[in-house]
Amino acid sequence: MKTIKVNVVTPDGPVYDRDVEMVSSKAQTGELGILPGHIPMVAPLEIAALRLKVEGKTEFVAVNGGFLEVRPEQVTILAQTAEKAEDIDVERALRAKERAEQRLREHKQEDLDFRRAELALKRAINRITVAQHKA
Structure with missing residues (x-):
């Protein structure tokens, strides 16, 4: 092929x-x-x-x-x-996901950089999803 x-x-x-x-x-x-x-x-x-x-x-x-x-x-x-x-540290990605979700929840209470937290969450979810496909 x-x-x-x-x-x-x-x-x-x-x-x-x-x-x-x-x-x-x-x-x-x-x-x-x-x-x-x-x-x-x-x-x-x-x-x-x-x-x-x-x-x-x-x-x-x-x-x-x-x-x-x-x-x-x-x-x-x-x-x-x-x-x-196979190179993704899933535990680290899960911690990053939790931090990003916390920042997004706090955004309603504080003037935090919402877009930055949203991108961090997307990156963490992407890493976790890809790690689930390792051989």
């Missing part, structure tokens, strides 16, 4: 580098499915799971924003942060 090279890179370095059969991601404009030979494009990404089909199985990477660049033989994801499912 044809494959496409996928590189996921963060400011801290590479996170994922492998040939895959299909890439699925959530861009700000909607869900994207990318196969080998896809037309070139660039898209801003949402906080969501990156799904990578490899040898009939799906691998997951938690991506927290960034950009996706597609070329016919390669997909590059430049993410603010990214973690493979």
Whole structure:
């Protein structure tokens, strides 16, 4: 089966580098499915799971924003942060989720940065969801 090279890179370095059969991601404009030979494009990404089909199985990477660049033989994801499912510290993600939920509840009582807490909650939920898919 044809494959496409996928590189996921963060400011801290590479996170994922492998040939895959299909890439699925959530861009700000909607869900994207990318196969080998896809037309070139660039898209801003949402906080969501990156799904990578490899040898009939799906691998997951938690991506927290960034950009996706597609070329016919390669997909590059430049993410603010990214973690493979098996690398996620679930306990840490659960604590982050609880802190974010607490901040959102307190927002009604204080003038706290609501958007920042909301994004922290999305990141934590994304990490927890992706971690549930580890092999």
